[in-house]
Each structure stands twice: as C-alpha cells, then as structure tokens.
Amino acid sequence: MSDVTEISQYEQNQNFNKITTFIHSGRYTSLLRLAGELAATIKGRPIRALDVGCGPGTAVGPLLSAHDVDYTGIDISTKYLDAARRTHGHRPNCRFVQADAADPSHYQPDSADIVFALETLEHIPEGAVVRIVENVCRIVRPKLFVVTVPVEVGPAVWIKNGGSALMGYHRGSGNLRETFWAGLYQMDRIPTHTVWHIGFDWRWLAQTIRHNAPIREVTSLPFAWLPRWLAPNMLIVAEPQKAQRGSGIAP
Numbered sequence: 694m695s696d697v698t699e700i701s702q703y704e705q706n707q708n709f710n711k712i713t714t715f716i717h718s719g720r721y722t723s724l725l726r727l728a729g730e731l732a733a734t735i736k737g738r739p740i741r742a743l744d745v746g747c748g749p750g751t752a753v754g755p756l757l758s759a760h761d762v763d764y765t766g767i768d769i770s771t772k773y774l775d776a777a778r779r780t781h782g783h784r785p786n787c788r789f790v791q792a793d794a795a796d797p798s799h800y801q802p803d804s805a806d807i808v809f810a811l812e813t814l815e816h817i818p819e820g821a822v823v824r825i826v827e828n829v830c831r832i833v834r835p836k837l838f839v840v841t842v843p844v845e846v847g848p849a850v851w852i853k854n855g856g857s858a859l860m861g862y863h864r865g866s867g868n869l870r871e872t873f874w875a876g877l878y879q880m881d882r883i884p885t886h887t888v889w890h891i892g893f894d895w896r897w898l899a900q901t902i903r904h905n906a907p908i909r910e911v912t913s914l915p916f917a918w919l920p921r922w923l924a925p926n927m928l929i930v931a932e933p934q935k936a937q938r939g940s941g942i943a944p
Contacts, residue, residue, distance in 0.1 A: 719915035720811040720841040721755045723928050727839055728760050731806055739763040739786060743805040743833065745794050745825060746813030750777030757784055767792040767799065795824035800832040809839040812926075815893040819886060823901055830905035830933040838906060838931040841914065845893045847922040851876040867891040895927045906933040 731740050739761040744752055747766030756762055763786040768774050770791075777789045792799040794817075808829045814822050829838050844850065854872045867875060867883060871891060874882040886892030899911060908931050913924030921927065 719926060720928075721752060723841065723912070723914065724752060724809055724811065724839060725755060725759050727837055727930065728756060728762070728807060731836060732760050735806060740807060741805045743767070743808045743835070745808060745810040745829070746816070747777060747789065748773045748813075750781045750789070752809070752811055753777065753781045753784070753787060757781075757787065762786065764788070765790060765805075767794060769793050794828070795821040797824070797828050797832060800828045802832055803834060805833050805835045807837045807839060808833055808835045809837075811839075811841045812843065814840060814898060815842050815845070815886075815890055816888050818888060819897070822898065826901050826905050830902070830931065830936060834933045834936070836932065836934050837909075838902070838933055840898070840902065840929040840931075841926055842893070842895045842898060842929075843890055843926050844895055844921070844924050845890050846875050846878055846880065846896070848876055849923050849925060852923070853925055895929075899927075899929050902929055902931050906931040906936045908932075 728740060728742070740763070742756065742762050742764045744764065744766040747753070747768050748770075750766060753764060753766065757764060764784075766774075766777060766787075766789045768777075768789070768791065774789045774791055781787055782789070790799075810825070814825070817825070829835065844853075850867075850872055854867065867890075871883045874880075875891075880892065880894060884892050886894070899908065902908060908929065910928065910930040911921075912928040912930075913919040913921055914926040914928050916924075
C-alpha cells in the first residue's frame with residue numbers, strides 16, 4: 694500500500710458514513726471548547742498548542758480557524774507529516790516535527806499551554822505511553838493535557854464492534870471471541886494491547902495520567918450524558934500545572 698493510499702484510507706475510515714463522522718467529530722468539538730477556555734484567560738499572545746501524534750493534521754484546520762494558536766504537531770511517521778505539511782504547511786504559526794513522543798529530549802519546560810493527543814495513545818505500546826504522559830506532565834507542564842481514546846472494554850465494545858460489522862466497517866478491535874471477553878472486562882482472556890484497538894483499556898490510561906497530574910474531567914463522547922460503559926469514546930482532561938513540581942504526583 695502506498696503512503697498516499699494509506700493516508701486516504703485513514704481519512705476515509707474517519708468519514709466512513711454519517712455515524713462514524715459524528716462519533717469522530719466529538720474529539721474536535723471538545724478540543725475547541727477547551728481551547729476557547731484558554732483563549733479567555735491568555736491575553737496578548739497566541740495559545741501555544743502541542744499536538745502529540747498529529748497524523749496528517751486533522752486537528753489543525755478546526756483549531757487554527759477558531760482561535761489564535763501557535764501550533765506544533767509531532768509524529769513519528771514521515772508519511773503523515775508530509776501529508777500534514779502539504780495541507781497545512783502554508784499556515785502561519787504552524788509547524789510539523791518528526792519526533793518520538795516517548796523521548797524526553799523533544800520536550801521543553803513550560804513550552805505549551807495545551808497539549809493534546811486525540812485518538813493517538815491507543816496506537817502506542819503502553820510502556821511508551823507512560824513515558825509520553827510523564828514527558829507532558831513533568832517537563833512541559835501545560836495548563837491542560839487533553840486526551841481522547843476509544844472505549845474498547847465493557848458493553849460499549851459489543852455495540853461498537855457489532856454495529857461496525859453490520860456497516861462493513863473494520864475497526865481492528867478483535868474477533869467475536871475477543872469482543873465477547875472484552876465486553877465482560879476479562880482482559881486477561883484477550884491478547885495484550887500493542888498498537889491496535891484490541892486490548893486497550895482507557896481506565897488504565899486515566900490512572901496513569903492521574904499519577905502524574907490532577908484530572909479535571911473524564912467525559913463520555915460524543916455525549917457527556919452517556920454512561921461510561923456505553924460510551925464510544927472518552928475524553929480525559931488533566932491539569933499538569935497544578936501538580937507538585939518535580940514529583941509528578943498531584944497534591
């Protein structure tokens with residue numbers, strides 16, 4: 694598969710039909726809401742934003758169109774970065790950098806007001822995710838650390854995988870047996886999480902973030918009123934600047 698085809702497939706998956714488009718849009722709606730909160734408190738300069746795992750730049754357009762932002766996107770994939778630069782490289786205050794997000798040398802203290810990782814951390818091995826969370830919360834220490842991830846445990850995964858199968862939409866979230874056990878929270882009965890959706894547990898991620906910064910918000914997406922066991926996706930918002938400096942542990 695060529696790079697262009699793979700990127701096109703990624704975009705088609707997000708917009709497979711009106712249902713998938715709506716579900717995926719929740720992350721951008723949440724990001725714009727939170728950026729708007731920051732914009733109301735930051736005067737005289739743009740919001741400094743760091744996008745971890747920016748991919749082909751799907752968050753750039755909505756964010757820069759809505760707010761005054763100095764944006765940096767990082768990704769380890771050259772093909773995604775090339776696509777992002779082709780689409781958004783002309784924008785002022787917008788740059789894309791190839792970097793391993795788990796490497797602390799790529800981070801500068803107090804360099805961003807908001808750091809976000811939208812539908813990214815479920816595609817990274819858990820050991821590296823721990824390093825990324827530590828880098829953001831202990832080195833950068835932004836006002837807000839915003840994460841969205843899919844729910845791949847509990848009854849929600851039965852609904853998601855069953856509905857996707859009926860639509861002909863492949864989620865890469867496990868076969869029938871694996872879906873059954875994930876829906877019962879029996880994670881020891883399915884393969885260990887690697888870089889696919891299968892085996893990913895958002896609750897583990899929330900706890901990892903909680904060990905490094907106070908969590909302000911855990912919200913179901915696309916609707917906050919959905920119970921977590923039915924939500925397709927979760928939004929986690931932490932406030933690293935409120936953590937005790939140096940320890941990585943919230944006071």
